[in-house]
Amino acid sequence: MCGIVGYTGDEQAAPILLDGLSKLEYRGYDSAGLAVRDGSADAEVIKAKGRLKVLREKTNEGASVKGTCGIGHTRWATHGEPSEKNAHPHISDDGNIVAVHNGIIENYQELKDKLTRKGYHFYSDTDTEVAVKLVDYYYKKYEGTPVDAINHSMVRIRGSYAMAMMFHDYPGEIYVARKDSPMILGTGDGASYIASDVPAILKYTRNVYYIGNLEMARVRKDGITFFNLDGEEIQKEPKTIEWDAEAAEKAGYEHFMMKEIHEQPRAVEDTLNSVLKDGAFDLSAIGLTDEEIQAASQIYIVACGSAYHVGMAAQYVIEDLVRIPVRVELASEFRYRRPLLDPNGLVIIISQSGETADSLAALREAKALGVKTLAIVNVVGSSIAREADNVFYTLAGPEISVATTKAYSTQLMAAYVLAIQFALVKGTITEEQYRGYITELQTIPDKIRKIIEDKERIQWFAAKQANAKDVFFVGRGIDYAICLEGSLKMKEISYIHSEAYAAGELKHGTISLIEDGTLVIGVLTQQELYEKTVSNMVECKSRGAYLMGLTTYGNYNIEDTADFVTYIPRTDPHFATSLAVIPLQLMGYYVSVAKGLDVDKPRNLAKSVTVE
Numbered sequence: 001m002c003g004i005v006g007y008t009g010d011e012q013a014a015p016i017l018l019d020g021l022s023k024l025e026y027r028g029y030d031s032a033g034l035a036v037r038d039g040s041a042d043a044e045v046i047k048a049k050g051r052l053k054v055l056r057e058k059t060n061e062g063a064s065v066k067g068t069c070g071i072g073h074t075r076w077a078t079h080g081e082p083s084e085k086n087a088h089p090h091i092s093d094d095g096n097i098v099a100v101h102n103g104i105i106e107n108y109q110e111l112k113d114k115l116t117r118k119g120y121h122f123y124s125d126t127d128t129e130v131a132v133k134l135v136d137y138y139y140k141k142y143e144g145t146p147v148d149a150i151n152h153s154m155v156r157i158r159g160s161y162a163m164a165m166m167f168h169d170y171p172g173e174i175y176v177a178r179k180d181s182p183m184i185l186g187t188g189d190g191a192s193y194i195a196s197d198v199p200a201i202l203k204y205t206r207n208v209y210y211i212g213n214l215e216m217a218r219v220r221k222d223g224i225t226f227f228n229l230d231g232e233e234i235q236k237e238p239k240t241i242e243w244d245a246e247a248a249e250k251a252g253y254e255h256f257m258m259k260e261i262h263e264q265p266r267a268v269e270d271t272l273n274s275v276l277k278d279g280a281f282d283l284s285a286i287g288l289t290d291e292e293i294q295a296a297s298q299i300y301i302v303a304c305g306s307a308y309h310v311g312m313a314a315q316y317v318i319e320d321l322v323r324i325p326v327r328v329e330l331a332s333e334f335r336y337r338r339p340l341l342d343p344n345g346l347v348i349i350i351s352q353s354g355e356t357a358d359s360l361a362a363l364r365e366a367k368a369l370g371v372k373t374l375a376i377v378n379v380v381g382s383s384i385a386r387e388a389d390n391v392f393y394t395l396a397g398p399e400i401s402v403a404t405t406k407a408y409s410t411q412l413m414a415a416y417v418l419a420i421q422f423a424l425v426k427g428t429i430t431e432e433q434y435r436g437y438i439t440e441l442q443t444i445p446d447k448i449r450k451i452i453e454d455k456e457r458i459q460w461f462a463a464k465q466a467n468a469k470d471v472f473f474v475g476r477g478i479d480y481a482i483c484l485e486g487s488l489k490m491k492e493i494s495y496i497h498s499e500a501y502a503a504g505e506l507k508h509g510t511i512s513l514i515e516d517g518t519l520v521i522g523v524l525t526q527q528e529l530y531e532k533t534v535s536n537m538v539e540c541k542s543r544g545a546y547l548m549g550l551t552t553y554g555n556y557n558i559e560d561t562a563d564f565v566t567y568i569p570r571t572d573p574h575f576a577t578s579l580a581v582i583p584l585q586l587m588g589y590y591v592s593v594a595k596g597l598d599v600d601k602p603r604n605l606a607k608s609v610t611v612e
Contacts, residue, residue: 002088002102003029003074004183005200006164006174009191009221013070014062020193020200021052021072025601029074030082034059035089035098036070040171043070043098047087068221069172071164071194073100081125090129092136093120096168099135101128102196103160103181111156131157135165146175147231150216154179154229160357164194174219178211182355182383185209185217185224187238192219197353198241198379199398206241210381239381255599257401257493257589261582262452264406265445268578270395271410272417272441279438281421287390292372293425297344298325300371302334302362306404306488307350307411312481313577314415320574321423331358335365347373348418352399352407354382363387376414378407392418401600403493405585408485409448412578416441419574440572444579447569451582458583461548461564462590468519471498473584474506474540475523476533482523482577486584493592493602503536516544521584524551524558525568525576537561550583552576 003024007016017034032055033047044065048054052074059065073088088100105111108127111134116122120133134156139149146167160180167175176183176194186193188205195201198208209224211217215234216227226234253259275281299318301311311328318326329339331349341347347366351359354377363384366373375388378396385391394410420437423429429437465471471490473483483500490498501510503522514520522537524530530551537547538561549562552570559565568579592599 002076002196003200004100004102004162004164004194004196005072006070006176006194006219007191008069008172008174008219009189010068011191012062012066013068014059014065016062016204017070017072018052018056018059018062019203020195021055021074023199023202024074024195024197025052029076031075031084031087032073033075033087033089033100034065034070034072035091035100035166036065036067037166037171038067041067042095042168043067043089043091043166045089045091045098047084047089049082049084049087069166069174071098071100071166071174086124086126088126088128090124090126090132092133094136097132097136097139097165099128099132099163099165101131101164102162102183103179105131105157105161106159107157108159127159131161131163132165139167146170146173147216147218147227150175150177151227151229151231154214154216162196172220175216176211176219177216179214180357180360180383182353183211184381185211185219187224191221192224194219199400202241202398207238208241208381209236209238210386211236212386213383242380255401255589255593257403257405257599260399260401260405261585261589263397264409264582265448265452267394267396267406267410268413268448269445271413272444274393274395275417276438279435281417281438283417283421286374286392288374290425293422295344296324296346296372296422297342298327298346300327300329300339300341300345300347300366301350302329302331302347302359302366303350304331304356304358306408306485307352307356307359309481309485309488310350310408310411310415311348312484313412313478314419316478316481317416317574318419318422321419321429322426323428324422324426329362331356331362334358334362339365339369341366341369341371343370345371347371348376349373349384349388350376350411351382351384352378352394352396352404352411354379354384356384360384360387376411378410402602403489403588403599408581409578413441413444416575416578437572437574440575444571444575447571447579448582451568451579452586455586458566458586459590461566462587463594465496465519465591466594468496468591470513471496471519471521472510472513472540472545473498473500473521473523474503474533474536475500476503476529477526478573478577479503479523479526479529479533479580482525482580482584483521485577485581486521486523486587489585489588490591493588493599494595494597495603496591503533506536506539511539511543514540514543514545518545519548520545521548521550521587522562523580524549524555525580526573530555534558534561550580
């Protein structure tokens, strides 16, 4: 989604803002802009439609914009088309306030009508301009401080926002406000920083503050002061970001996605080892006790996108090992169904960023219903992490490419750990089985490495599919869950229409779409379902389909059916997703590269969907 960067200190702000915005390009955007103040002078605002390089050219890499206090923004259009006039920053009528904003203001039309009656004029189609002028209205009406104006505005705005504002009367200061949209503040070496995500300021500081919901802050170069909604000062403790700044760089890879594919073995291993002590799982850091596990009557997994696909795979594993019901819910639908939840159930929210708007709303719905919640997230201190009853942190490190790879894989590992520990505590597996599953999980990272080492075969095959119009992924059981993620990887970065189907459903309508040359990818990791899925693939082949098979070593008879086969090492069938997804990630990547597309920043997509 949109990106925010802010800086105040002794250095020239524009180059720092541009550098920070470049670290947020992965979030997806269609325009960019910055505003910089030089002492008490008016803010200079420069905006550009398109990629950040256009803004860099307009500002001569920031050298032509003088000033030591500024804010910057990359916009992903919600209200108003992508254009220079709709790009941020936005300003009040007299230039008194300049601001950038992430989020969606739901009652912007109502507020706009009010402000129009008060004599305000509007030059853009954005909800952000409305927010800027609302703050300006209250600033002038009550002749108070920026904090007074902002808190009067906050109680009248419905929706989500992270806002950074500069006031003409307060040079060298930036004011921020937050509700349901991510923002962090950092300090270091006589300067202060603002960002919507960690990578933007990681180069400059690792000492950060997490601003809470319905809170404000005054940012000066010598420190940050926080306020609650009543305008009262509140105290916050700084946190230290453990990520290495180099982890957010490409390290010689052509794309972040390929770098992150290669980082999966280490990320999976780190996530597993974070809860593995002396050959057994220790969930004390997560906060789950054996008594709470024993009391869980059923599990609800709520997520979006790839995290939802993790939930689909986890459903098969947990139900088989733990023998309690598991429901997997799309977060965007969860709260609108008025869900009926078992008071003794456990709601697991999965989100890489910990800021996914729909998942955060689902978490709050579950808590309002009095059901225990557990978050599986990658970002320490994120909104979902702070609000959930318990947190299982995945150790993927910064993931920059929009198409998730290592975050997905670490979420899978977290799900396996929970399934195995729940099964032991509930007595549905023996101690011997428990040890055996843990031993097998410890082999997963090396098996992923072996698959990646053989990526050239996938590259060769993928290059031949660059002109494909439709791709179908078919599988049964856990293999169907694998297909869901494989299909998403294909469509989101290669722009080829692809769909995943439970193989047994093909004859219920879908097989009518198969024609000569249509690529059908069969996933066959579940031995008891192998022959049935092969049979479904044969049905497709008889209608002209071109077949790819993905199976485990040993199932060589698939080569009698499929035109191309890729193999993965054998593992316990419960954990096959961790291995089978790797060739499908590579497949999507190499098809996109063969088509000459922007792998890391696919069109219309954002890394973290922080608005509904």
